[in-house]
Amino acid sequence: MSNSVRKIVVVGGGAAGWLTAGVIAAEHVTGDAAGISVTLVESPDVATIGVGEGTWPTMRRTLGKLGISETDFVRNCDASFKQGTRFDGWHTGSDGDRYYHPFSLPLGYATTSLVPNWQARRQRISFADALTTQSHVCAHGLAPKQSGTPEYAAVLNYGYHLDAGKFSQMLQRHCTDVLGVRHILDHVTGINAADDGDIASLDSKQHGLIEGDLFVDCTGFASLLLGKHYGVPFVSRKDALFIDRALAVQVPYPSSDSPIESQTISTAQSAGWIWDIGLSSRRGVGYVYSSGHLSDAAAESELRAYIEPSMGKDAETVTLRKISIDPGHRREFWHRNCVAVGMSAGFLEPLEASALVLVELSAEMISEQLPVTRDTMDIVARRFNDKFRYRWDRVIDFLKLHYVLSERSDTDFWVENRERDSIPASLAELMTLWRRHYPVNADFSQIGEVFSAASYQYVLYGMGFETVSGPATPRQLPEAQAQNMFAENAENTRKMLAGLPANRELINRIKESGLRAA
Ligand SMILES: Cc1cc2nc3c(=O)[nH]c(=O)nc-3n(C[C@H](O)[C@H](O)[C@H](O)COP(=O)(O)OP(=O)(O)OC[C@H]3O[C@@H](n4cnc5c(N)ncnc54)[C@H](O)[C@@H]3O)c2cc1C
Numbered sequence: 067m068s069n070s071v072r073k074i075v076v077v078g079g080g081a082a083g084w085l086t087a088g089v090i091a092a093e094h095v096t097g098d099a100a101g102i103s104v105t106l107v108e109s110p111d112v113a114t115i116g117v118g119e120g121t122w123p124t125m126r127r128t129l130g131k132l133g134i135s136e137t138d139f140v141r142n143c144d145a146s147f148k149q150g151t152r153f154d155g156w157h158t159g160s161d162g163d164r165y166y167h168p169f170s171l172p173l174g175y176a177t178t179s180l181v182p183n184w185q186a187r188r189q190r191i192s193f194a195d196a197l198t199t200q201s202h203v204c205a206h207g208l209a210p211k212q213s214g215t216p217e218y219a220a221v222l223n224y225g226y227h228l229d230a231g232k233f234s235q236m237l238q239r240h241c242t243d244v245l246g247v248r249h250i251l252d253h254v255t256g257i258n259a260a261d262d263g264d265i266a267s268l269d270s271k272q273h274g275l276i277e278g279d280l281f282v283d284c285t286g287f288a289s290l291l292l293g294k295h296y297g298v299p300f301v302s303r304k305d306a307l308f309i310d311r312a313l314a315v316q317v318p319y320p321s322s323d324s325p326i327e328s329q330t331i332s333t334a335q336s337a338g339w340i341w342d343i344g345l346s347s348r349r350g351v352g353y354v355y356s357s358g359h360l361s362d363a364a365a366e367s368e369l370r371a372y373i374e375p376s377m378g379k380d381a382e383t384v385t386l387r388k389i390s391i392d393p394g395h396r397r398e399f400w401h402r403n404c405v406a407v408g409m410s411a412g413f414l415e416p417l418e419a420s421a422l423v424l425v426e427l428s429a430e431m432i433s434e435q436l437p438v439t440r441d442t443m444d445i446v447a448r449r450f451n452d453k454f455r456y457r458w459d460r461v462i463d464f465l466k467l468h469y470v471l472s473e474r475s476d477t478d479f480w481v482e483n484r485e486r487d488s489i490p491a492s493l494a495e496l497m498t499l500w501r502r503h504y505p506v507n508a509d510f511s512q513i514g515e516v517f518s519a520a521s522y523q524y525v526l527y528g529m530g531f532e533t534v535s536g537p538a539t540p541r542q543l544p545e546a547q548a549q550n551m552f553a554e555n556a557e558n559t560r561k562m563l564a565g566l567p568a569n570r571e572l573i574n575r576i577k578e579s580g581l582r583a584a
Contacts, residue, residue, distance in 0.1 A: 081237070092133065148224060199222065313352055392413070
């Protein structure tokens with residue numbers, strides 16, 4: 067193998083494979099025969115996971131970078147706008163127990179904090195309702211922008227709900243037709259090592275040897291290159307996150323003009339939670355649960371009961387798809403000339419849609435730091451591993467926080483989730499700090515956190531956490547000024563409710579006449 071890194075081979079054609087191939091190709095493929103090439107090989111025999119329908123706002127930037135028009139994306143992927151997550155029944159499980167984790171930052175977040183002032187009002191108004199307009203907009207099923215707002219621009223921050231199968235197909239078309247990615251539809255049957263231990267080539271059923279300088283393992287749960295070939299150990303995180311099963315189902319809308327929810331809905335159940343994602347064409351619903359706390363049959367009954375109000379008698383017979391989940395990640399993600407992205411690197415329950423955002427961040431770092439020669443690859447690999455080990459740990463902390471804050475005691479699942487030895491030490495430490503000061507970005511050691519302090523604030527204060535204020539800090543606002551800001555938020559909310567279209571209305575307009583280019 068020559069020392070230069072020019073041939074990049076991505077194995078796997080799910081969302082991880084196509085996003086990574088696209089991000090690298092958009093940046094590096096020039097069409098010059100001596101330049102960088104990206105080849106994606108995917109098996110016709112192994113289906114993609116086909117779930118994974120909620121994204122973060124980062125997806126707007128990623129799609130923009132790939133040169134995909136938002137209008138085409140909305141039309142081709144049955145996409146809708148996601149403005150955050152609504153958590154039902156997570157805090158106490160009592161009637162009306164509900165809070166929002168919206169994507170827009172709390173009012174004043176960049177320069178000050180209204181947390182202490184809000185705490186004095188917490189009995190009267192929820193944190194999200196007092197500090198954003200977005201929870202109100204979500205509650206009314208409205209869109210985060212108007213039909214005149216250009217592509218990818220926002221009135222309120224948003225990500226997407228999308229059809230996973232259609233998304234991969236659209237990425238495939240765009241990557242091959244526009245970005246110059248070579249597509250090989252073939253099953254990889256073997257991996258050939260060079261003398262130094264790097265991967266030299268892959269064996270495939272129909273296309274023979276596929277050679278490369280850098281191999282990106284996007285083979286999903288199979289983890290063919292990093293896991294099976296290199297034997298990089300899997301680090302189970304079931305000690306903290308108990309969920310290891312999913313049951314998924316597609317639910318039709320009663321009519322073509324049914325309203326579309328503005329956020330993912332996550333409803334707590336006896337041993338996990340149900341996701342409910344509204345696309346433009348249908349809903350995607352699924353129960354993720356702990357098999358250590360609930361039998362598959364009982365989980366099935368809970369899911370069927372959830373969809374019964376929408377599906378009537380059909381809820382009893384509709385086919386549910388069962389997926390096993392192993393919560394955790396590989397000990398390292400980049401080994402020699404192989405880097406894993408997507409579920410081949412690891413997977414955690416989709417509580418905050420963290421999987422696709424980690425794919426986007428991985429693809430971005432590989433592309434930005436693409437080693438020009440093999441000599442620098444180990445340095446990039448070490449940095450990548452350090453960064454992503456940290457990121458997986460922070461995601462685990464953030465997901466676990468939702469369980470630790472719950473006061474539900476109706477089943478062992480909820481009680482055991484609060485047991486001390488199931489709580490990562492890093493999370494316990496942060497929660498101790500936050501008893502004394504509200505979360506700020508300086509609490510975290512890296513820039514570019516997956517979840518900012520704003521996300522922690524929404525979940526902590528949405529679930530009843532109390533920060534015992536010390537003496538007023540210079541950042542703290544005088545009460546009169548805070549009062550004005552809360553009034554401003556209420557006024558802005560009135561304007562948003564009057565000015566934003568319903569989700570369905572905006573999507574119909576995009577389908578008819580498209581959005582203005584950015
Ligand atoms: C229940 C559930 C819910 C989820 N919800 C969300 C969510 O809301 N938000 C979110 O961000 N993420 C979510 N995810 C995760 C998300 O689905 C994945 O991160 C995303 O789809 C990427 O998957 P992937 O490309 O890594 O793997 P896959 O889609 O499984 O693709 C694997 C690819 O590898 C190929 N392959 C395998 N073996 C071979 C071989 N021998 N030769 C050649 N090719 C091979 C297959 O053909 C396939 O193309 C969810 C996942 C699950 C399980």
